[in-house]
Amino acid sequence: MSSPTAHAEGHTHPTAGTYVKIAVVLFVLTALEVLAYEMAHRPTMPLHELIGATLIPVLIVLSAAKFALVAMFYMHLKSDGKLLTSLFVFPIIIAVVVIVALIVLMAYWEVLH
Amino acid sequence: MSTAAHAAHPETTTGIDNRKVAIWAFIGSECLFFATLISTYLVYKGKSISGPMPADIFEIPLVTFGTAVLLFSSFFVVLALNGAQRGDRKKLITWLSLTVLCGLFFVGMQVYEFQHFYHKGLGLGTNLFGSSFYVLTGFHGTHVTLGVIWLSTLLVQAIKGNIPPRKALNLEIAALYWHFVDVVWIVIFPVVYLMR
Amino acid sequence: MATSALDHAPHAPAEKTGLWSWLTTVDHKRIGILYGATAFIFFLLGGLEALVIRLQLMKPDQQLVSPDFYNQLFTMHGTSMIFLAVMPLSAMFFNFFIPLQIGARDVAFPRLNAFSYWVFLLGGLFINSSFLINAAPNAGWFGYANLTSPQFSSGPNTDFWFLGLQILGVASIAAAVNFFVTIVNMRAPGMTLLRMPMFVWMSFITQILLLLAFPVITVALFYLMFDRHFGTHFFIPSGGGDPILWQHLFWIFGHPEVYILILPAFGIISEVLPVFSRKPLFGYTAMVFSGAFIAFLGFGVWSHHMFSTGMGPFADAFFSLTTMLIAVPTGVKIFNWIGTIWGGSLQFKTAMYFALGFIAMFIIGGLSGVMHSSPPADLQQTDTYFVVAHFHYVLFGGSIFALTAGAYYWWPKMFGRLLDEGLGKLHFWLMFLGFNLTFAPMHILGLNGMPRRVYTYPEGLGFEFWNMVETVGAFLIAISMLVFMYNVWRTRRGPATAGADPWHGATLEWAIPSPPPEFNFAEIPTVGSSTPQWDTRRAAGGQLPEPAPHSGEGIHMPNPSIKPLITAVGMSILMISIMFTHAAWPWWAMTLAGLAVMLYGIFSWAFEPAG
Numbered sequence: 001m002s003s004p005t006a007h008a009e010g011h012t013h014p015t016a017g018t019y020v021k022i023a024v025v026l027f028v029l030t031a032l033e034v035l036a037y038e039m040a041h042r043p044t045m046p047l048h049e050l051i052g053a054t055l056i057p058v059l060i061v062l063s064a065a066k067f068a069l070v071a072m073f074y075m076h077l078k079s080d081g082k083l084l085t086s087l088f089v090f091p092i093i094i095a096v097v098v099i100v101a102l103i104v105l106m107a108y109w110e111v112l113h
Numbered sequence: 114m115s116t117a118a119h120a121a122h123p124e125t126t127t128g129i130d131n132r133k134v135a136i137w138a139f140i141g142s143e144c145l146f147f148a149t150l151i152s153t154y155l156v157y158k159g160k161s162i163s164g165p166m167p168a169d170i171f172e173i174p175l176v177t178f179g180t181a182v183l184l185f186s187s188f189f190v191v192l193a194l195n196g197a198q199r200g201d202r203k204k205l206i207t208w209l210s211l212t213v214l215c216g217l218f219f220v221g222m223q224v225y226e227f228q229h230f231y232h233k234g235l236g237l238g239t240n241l242f243g244s245s246f247y248v249l250t251g252f253h254g255t256h257v258t259l260g261v262i263w264l265s266t267l268l269v270q271a272i273k274g275n276i277p278p279r280k281a282l283n284l285e286i287a288a289l290y291w292h293f294v295d296v297v298w299i300v301i302f303p304v305v306y307l308m309r
Numbered sequence: 310m311a312t313s314a315l316d317h318a319p320h321a322p323a324e325k326t327g328l329w330s331w332l333t334t335v336d337h338k339r340i341g342i343l344y345g346a347t348a349f350i351f352f353l354l355g356g357l358e359a360l361v362i363r364l365q366l367m368k369p370d371q372q373l374v375s376p377d378f379y380n381q382l383f384t385m386h387g388t389s390m391i392f393l394a395v396m397p398l399s400a401m402f403f404n405f406f407i408p409l410q411i412g413a414r415d416v417a418f419p420r421l422n423a424f425s426y427w428v429f430l431l432g433g434l435f436i437n438s439s440f441l442i443n444a445a446p447n448a449g450w451f452g453y454a455n456l457t458s459p460q461f462s463s464g465p466n467t468d469f470w471f472l473g474l475q476i477l478g479v480a481s482i483a484a485a486v487n488f489f490v491t492i493v494n495m496r497a498p499g500m501t502l503l504r505m506p507m508f509v510w511m512s513f514i515t516q517i518l519l520l521l522a523f524p525v526i527t528v529a530l531f532y533l534m535f536d537r538h539f540g541t542h543f544f545i546p547s548g549g550g551d552p553i554l555w556q557h558l559f560w561i562f563g564h565p566e567v568y569i570l571i572l573p574a575f576g577i578i579s580e581v582l583p584v585f586s587r588k589p590l591f592g593y594t595a596m597v598f599s600g601a602f603i604a605f606l607g608f609g610v611w612s613h614h615m616f617s618t619g620m621g622p623f624a625d626a627f628f629s630l631t632t633m634l635i636a637v638p639t640g641v642k643i644f645n646w647i648g649t650i651w652g653g654s655l656q657f658k659t660a661m662y663f664a665l666g667f668i669a670m671f672i673i674g675g676l677s678g679v680m681h682s683s684p685p686a687d688l689q690q691t692d693t694y695f696v697v698a699h700f701h702y703v704l705f706g707g708s709i710f711a712l713t714a715g716a717y718y719w720w721p722k723m724f725g726r727l728l729d730e731g732l733g734k735l736h737f738w739l740m741f742l743g744f745n746l747t748f749a750p751m752h753i754l755g756l757n758g759m760p761r762r763v764y765t766y767p768e769g770l771g772f773e774f775w776n777m778v779e780t781v782g783a784f785l786i787a788i789s790m791l792v793f794m795y796n797v798w799r800t801r802r803g804p805a806t807a808g809a810d811p812w813h814g815a816t817l818e819w820a821i822p823s824p825p826p827e828f829n830f831a832e833i834p835t836v837g838s839s840t841p842q843w844d845t846r847r848a849a850g851g852q853l854p855e856p857a858p859h860s861g862e863g864i865h866m867p868n869p870s871i872k873p874l875i876t877a878v879g880m881s882i883l884m885i886s887i888m889f890t891h892a893a894w895p896w897w898a899m900t901l902a903g904l905a906v907m908l909y910g911i912f913s914w915a916f917e918p919a920g
Contacts, residue, residue, distance in 0.1 A: 016195065023188040027181060030302075034177050037307040059303040066184075066299045074187050075292045083493070084137050091141035094521055094608055095148035102152040103558060104181055105612070105624055108552060112621050125494040129405075131417040134490045138520060142482060146524035149558065153532070153543070162549045238540030241549045248535060 013079055022073045026066055033062045131295050136286045137179050140293045143256075150249040151304060157241040164240035167309055170233050172226070179222040183257075187295045188265070190288045197271070197281040205276065207288030209268045209284070212291070216261040223254045246305065253301060256294045263287045323871070329756035333869035335419035336827055340426050341404030342723070347426075350399035351433055356790065358382045360783055363747075367780040369768040381466070387435075387450030388470070391570065392477050393433045395704065397710045399431075399573040403488055403512050405723060406651035410506045412497025412836065414829050417490040419867045420914060421483055427877035430479035435885060436473030439466065446470030449762065451563065452533070454544030454555035455895035459537050466708035468537065468888045471530045471749035476884055478523050478530075485519035488512065497817070499836035503597065506816045506839065507590060510597050511576030514604045518572070520564045521608070526562035530553060538890040553618060560611035568607045570704060572600060574636035574711030575642060578664050581714050582646055583840075584814050585661035586653025592645040593839060599638035606635045616684040624686040631681035639675060643668065658812070659733030666741055668704025674699055677752065692762075692843050695755025701748045713740075713793075718812065725805030725823045732796040746782025750775035809856050815840040822856050828866055831859035872914035879907030 036058050039051040051058065072078040077085045125131060173295030189212040227247065235243045268286055270276055276284060325334070334340060362382050365373045368426035374382065387439050404422065409414055439445040447466045448456050457467045492513045496505070505513075532543040533555075542548020544555045583590045590596065612620060612628040646668055655661065674863060681687045690696060713736075721727045759772050766772050809817040821840045838844055846853050883903030889896035 001142045008517060009246075016192070019188060019191050019195075019277065022239055026184045026188075030180055030184060033307060037173065041309075050266065059307055063299050066229055067114065067296055070187060070292055070296050070299065074191050075289055075296075081127070083129070084134075086145075087137040087141055091144040091174065091521055095144045097608065097740065098145070098148050098525070098561060099152045099155070100563075102554075103155055105557065106156045106551070106554065108621055109551075112619065126496045126500075129494070131490050131494050134494055135417065135486050138489045139484050142486075142520040142524055145521050146528060149525045149528035149561075153554065153558075155550070156554065160549055214353055236540075237535070238542065239547070241542065244535065244541035244543055248531070248541075252531075266915075306456070 014073055018073065022069055026069060029062050029066050029069075034061055036062070130282055132282065132286050133289075136289050140289065142308070143293065143297075147249075147253070147300070150245075150252060152298065154245040154249050154305060157245045161240035161242045164243065165230070165233055165235040166242060167246075167306075170230050170235060170305055172229070173306060175222060175226065176302065176306050179219050179293065180298065182215045182222075183219045183295050183298055186212045186219070186293050189215065190284075190291050194281065194284050194288050197276050197284050198278055200278045202271070202274065205271050205284075206268070209271055213261055213264050213268055216257055216264065216291075220254060220257055220261065223250065223257075227251075249301065249305070253297055256297070258293050260287070260294050264291065330869065332874055333423075333871045335415075335423050335867050335869055335873075337404045337408050337416050337419065337422060338723075338825060338827075340422050341401045341406075343426050344397045344404055345401035347430055347433065348401060350393050351389050351393035351437075352398070353790070354437065355386050355394055356787065356810075358386040358389065360787060362386065363783040364778040365764060366766075366776050368777070369766050369770075371765055374764070376764045377447065378443075379444075380449075380762075381440075381445035384446045384449050385440075388436065388446060388473075388575075389433075389456055390568070390704070391450060392474065393429075395570050395708050395712070396481070397429055399512075399570075399708075400425075400484060401809035402508070402573065402577065402712075402715055402719070403484070406719065406818055407488060407491060407509055407512055408495070409722075409821070409825065409829060410509050410816050411492065411495060411500060412817050412830060412834050413491065413495040414833075414864070414865065416487050417495060418487050420870050420873045420919070421487050423870070424479045424873035424877055425484040425487070427874045428476060428483070428823075431877055431881040432473050432476035432480060435476060435881065436452065437542045439469035442575065444469065445474075447588065451559055452555075454533070454536075454552040455546065457533060457552075457555075458545050461544075463659070465888060467533075467765050471533050471537075472849070472884055472887060475527065475530050475534075475868050476881055479880065481519050482523050484515040485523075489516040489520065492516070497833050497836050503594065504836060506576075507579035507593070507596055508573070508576035510570060511572045511579070511600055514600050515572045517567050518569050518604050518607070521759070522562045522565035522569070525558055529562070532558075534887060538887060553615075556615050556618065557612070560614045561608070563614065564611040565604070565607045567703075568604055570708050572604070574667070574708045575600065576666055577711045577715040577718075578646060579649075581650045581664040581718050584718070584812050585656040585658060585664070586650045587656070588649060588653035589815075589840060589843075590645070591648030591651075591819055592641075595641055598671035599641040602638045603635060606638075610635055613682060613687070616687045624646070627685050629682055633679065636675065636679050636682070640885075643672060643675075656812075658717070659728070659730055659737060660714045660718040660812075662737040663710050663717065664733060666737065667707060667710040667714065670702055670710060670744070674702030674706055690755060692760055694751040694754035694759045694761060698748050698755060698762055702752070705744060705748070711818055719818075720800075721807035721811050722818055722823050723805050724801075726800045726803055727807045727811060728800050729797050732792055732799070736789050736792045736796065739785055739792060742790055743782045743785025744785075744801070746785060747779045748782070750778050752880055754762075773884070810842065810853060811847075813843075813846065815843045817841055820845065820856060822858060824859060826859065828859075828861050828864040831857075831864075867919055868917075870914065872910050872917060876907055876910030876914060879903050879905070879910050883907055886888060 036051055037056060039045040039047055040055040041052075042048065045051075071088065075088075077088065127134070137279075178185075185274050189208045193208035193212060196202070196206075196208060232242075235246075237243055237247050264287055267276065267287055270283075331339065331343070335341075360375060362379070365371055365379060365382075391506045404416070407413075436446070442465075444464050444466045446469055448451075448462055448470065452467065452470055456462060457471075492505070492509060492522055502510075527714065532541070535541040536543050536545055536550075542550040544550045544552050546552065579590055579596060609631045610628055612624060616628075617627060650665075675696065681690055681696065717728055717733055754772055754775050757771060759766060759770075766776075805824075807823045809821060809823050811823075812819070817834060817836070818825075820834065834841065880903065883900055886896050886899035889899060
């Protein structure tokens with residue numbers, strides 16, 4: 001697709017069809033998240049114990065996948081240069097460090113006090 | 114070269130428009146803003162002394178629907194941008210309108226949810242859950258609202274014919290902000306509503 | 310000396326003068342001067358606060374000021390010096406010199422640049438207006454919870470504090486986006502990242518720190534706002550909240566903040582030393598990477614401010630290790646500075662005096678800092694004057710000395726006039742002597758047990774002698790500032806004959822007239838190394854003529870605009886309205902009014918032609 005706009009886009013530009021597929025996948029992943037939630041909270045659901053114990057990692061993986069899809073395709077990072085990806089990834093790393101550190105430190109604090 | 118100031122083809126060191134680099138830098142900053150809000154929510158999870166708890170009042174079906182609406186709005190704005198870049202005014206206006214409508218629906222859902230919780234006894238200061246929940250989702254909702262205003266302004270411009278392909282970048286910048294707001298909700302939805 | 314550029318037709322077509330031209334300016338050089346002048350006034354105010362503190366502490370058992378007013382003094386001294394002096398003085402140099410050093414005509418977003426300045430001015434005026442009602446912030450510059458809760462701080466003091474900081478935060482973030490994009494995207498051809506001047510590199514890293522650290526305190530200040538005005542208990546124990554969370558959030562911001570305060574200073578020193586040693590900076594790449602490493606690691610040390618809170622051995626050990634580790638890249642920088650001057654042809658100008666003084670003072674401050682990194686040792690040092698000594702050595706002996714070096718170095722470029730060297734050296738020696746007399750004894754007092762933030766002390770504890778010495782030192786600093794101000798005034802009255810490159814500088818700002826024309830460069834240069842001006846001078850056989858003046862015809866610069874100021878005013882009204890939630894009249898009307906003005910400002914800004 002040729003556009004007169006001046007940014008240096010990569011040559012791999014997603015098609016409209018790709019975008020539709022991404023939308024469907026995002027919807028499905030969301031449905032899976034809610035399904036996992038239901039399985040964890042209703043004893044009558046299959047795999048109730050397994051999902052109940054692993055709900056947090058399962059949700060993290062599913063939501064991370066959604067996050068990555070929106071970032072790479074809708075926000076165009078996959079086709080754009082590495083600079084923009086680093087501009088996003090680096091703060092995310094610091095953000096994760098801050099979240100994890102605060103949870104660990106405050107939990108440890110609770111234990112001590 | 115010395116006479117080129119702000120032409121339609123800016124000569125930047127990276128080849129990327131200044132405004133695009135700027136919105137990404139701002140988005141990077143916003144990651145830390147929401148990280149702090151989310152951390153606090155997680156730190157105070159389960160520490161409320163009293164009052165309604167998440168299990169007592171969350172309505173997962175409604176929020177799930179709102180989540181899906183916001184996700185689809187990201188898809189719609191991509192289509193709108195596509196339309197703008199191709200000079201397809203009808204496509205641009207149709208999908209941008211739908212994006213704005215989805216955004217309005219999401220905000221409406223949040224307002225309804227907040228009112229519902231308030232009537233069930235969860236105020237801002239009722240307990241730590243109320244405080245951290247309202248502040249986190251409230252700030253997110255404010256970001257959505259600002260995005261709706263931004264996109265609506267662009268919609269008006271689009272209807273007036275002021276977004277030809279060479280100005281599609283204006284919509285691209287707003288769309289990047291909009292996607293980010295969606296991505297934040299992608300994190301908030303499981304962390305707040307599903308991880309219990 | 311060659312004839313000055315002022316002899317010929319000077320700047321771009323419309324010579325702008327008058328108040329309106331300053332209110333609507335979007336020229337980075339003018340904005341830089343606005344930052345500098347405003348920051349200098351706040352610096353003097355902060356200095357005045359310090360002098361009153363020193364008078365109060367001069368003798369034991371004094372009550373020149375009440376304990377409550379004393380709390381206001383040390384809180385405002387810290388807040389002013391950090392947010393209203395050092396940061397905006399750095400911003401003066403960011404504004405004036407980043408575009409020049411990278412060969413650009415302006416910053417990426419000139420109106421956003423103006424907006425940042427106006428927000429800073431309004432924030433600074435707002436927070437200082439509290440003195441008019443004897444309600445200046447009084448809970449320390451770090452505002453620990455739950456002292457700041459409604460129960461223990463029922464007056465408006467803390468409201469002035471958190472609202473003022475929120476307003477200033479907006480200025481910082483807006484400027485950080487601006488300079489980040491400018492440095493990434495507006496460099497002259499040939500200027501790869503590893504050919505940028507070191508001041509630009511350190512400033513670049515500083516902007517990244519600003520973008521990542523400020524949001525954390527923004528959230529913390531919002532939580533404080535909710536606690537104080539909207540009934541929440543984020544930091545209030547009776548509602549389940551934990552005051553220690555405030556300390557974590559504050560210092561996750563606060564530690565990167567001190568690197569925000571020192572990295573631009575490092576950058577200035579890395580500019581001054583090579584020029585006045587006539588020798589390239591030693592270890593350019595190591596300097597870049599050590600700066601980046603300090604910034605990154607700076608996010609991993611914050612709880613060293615909390616060693617006495619009882620975090621437990623795991624947390625203490627972790628933060629102790631990271632803090633010790635951060636001394637390594639800092640040490641690399643010191644050795645590289647020494648390596649720069651080693652074997653150089655040293656030019657002992659005033660700028661060089663301050664740069665050399667910086668190295669010595671910063672080493673001392675760094676050593677006391679690394680002493681704090683041991684939790685058991687810090688348990689004795691924390692909350693004593695030992696810490697006060699440490700941070701004044703790095704922030705005054707470090708940042709202020711470096712900023713002063715920058716002022717003497719870059720003064721001719723900014724104003725076309727050289728500051729008097731005789732007065733400059735007098736300034737240096739008085740300040741150097743005064744500074745060390747004031748802060749060196751604090752190490753002793755601290756180790757002997759004198760606590761921080763006490764408005765007086767009893768006789769017989771052995772604190773009397775050194776406190777008196779410190780007060781004398783503080784007044785010596787004040788006299789040195791008078792010398793500087795006299796130098797500035799006298800220089801201003803002289804002719805503007807400094808010439809483009811009085812110091813034989815290495816970087817692009819010295820290639821253009823002093824002061825620069827509005828458009829900076831007649832032609833954007835192409836760069837082949839990290840010392841382009843030295844390359845040009847070498848290619849010309851050592852002698853360079855004054856740059857030819859250029860009318861600016863054909864060069865299009867952005868239009869001035871009043872919209873940034875309007876937006877800044879609207880935003881400030883919006884935020885200040887929070888002070889009045891307990892008022893008899895509907896405070897939200899003020900919020901809405903501010904919002905309306907701000908939205909008008911933003912929309913008219915967005916739709917006016919940039920030029």
